[in-house]
Amino acid sequence: MRLVAVTDVVPAYTTLAVYFDSRVVSFAAISSLVANAIGVPEVDTDDSQTLIEIPVSYDGPDLADVATRTGLTPEEVIQRHCSRTYRAYMTGFAPGFTYLGDLDESLVLPRRTEPRVRVPAGSVAIAGAQTAVYPLVTPGGWHLIGATSVAMFDSRRNPPALIRAGDSVRFVRVEK
């Protein structure tokens, strides 16, 4: 169903947000539509998920530090990061920034105590049980273990984010 009054529908970990124009349709009307829709999910019969492969050069400034803190070698960190297929949970924080999980348990670390003021675009990072690619230059507190040249966000694309909630993602190791 498409409603002109609904401007955005945004999935997240445990929530779904429906943004609507209250000048066009009332909160009560939208609420009852949503309540009815929850009971009857529209099943997508095409169960082949989009698999996105992202080439990564594992030479991030925090790779050695991550290895030290996890008790692994840098090579083991790389292997464990690129040997899984991740699920895309949610896009947000910055345009095209998509939270992916779950990491191999041995790679789970708290965020950096001193966030960087400027993380380069394309940085591949980990924090907690999650991994992500920084699409744009932003501040950030995750550990940078690599970089990709693939554009995660492109305003000329539709949708502009490369990875969207529900997609599957693999990181493919490449030499720089």
Add this chain to the structure above:
Amino acid sequence: MSDVITVITSPPFATIQDLGRTGFRDSGVPVSGLADRESGLMLNAILGNDANAAMIEWAVGGGSLRFDCATTIAVGGADAIISVNGAAVYPWAPIVVADGDELRIERIVRGRFVLIQVRGGIDVPVVLGSRSTLLSAGIGGLEGRRLRTGDRLPVGDYVMATRNGIKPAHHLNVDGPVMVVRGPQASLFDDAAWATFLSSEFVVSRASDRSGYRLDGMTISHSGPAALPSEPACVGAIQIPDGGTPIVIMPDGPTVGGYPKIAVIRTSCMSRFAQLTPGDRVRFAVD
């Protein structure tokens, strides 16, 4: 000869009105003037007219007017089906018309009074300080009466407006608390936290930009975890991070967030809130 509008087909009820006539109530003279003043102010602002420029207040049915001059007009007030020379035109915008063009009000869809204004306003004589028609006394407007088919209405010379009467509801014009609704995590905040939130005066921090406004003042605590699974947020959401200093999400702010949201600023108060500058004070109230 000055510009003229000719009434081709009059509706059953149309008069000339401006903002009204004050100062003569002690003589029993009612104020008269536009019934829907807000719409009249909008139309005059759209055309660059003085706030008090007189216009046609049109009611009850359809009809048409011919502009015997090249000018710019605007239509507003009640929702109506309107056209110029048979082509649909829109309300609340300047409409450029050529000499001989015909404006037709097909019918009124919703509301009572359609307002039709022209650049320069309708230049009928001023009576007791106003051009408004008062039918009971037979004064003002066009000969103190309703418009009739065949009437010719003089259009005033355009004079740049010195006032337009439009005041958006931002902080320059409005006092009082910014209205909020309870946020998705409102229940994580106990009565004491809510009391603090609603009784405090906050100061807009220097660390405020198009992404978010930080509010200095009392800090607010909650009983939930420091961060929740991130979820979609919206402009106007008031987040309470660890330190307890509220941050309001602004238009360039993140689409998702993990901090508990105690409340969300009502859309109707958002423009006013956005106009606050660092150092400005603000209070919140739930309605």
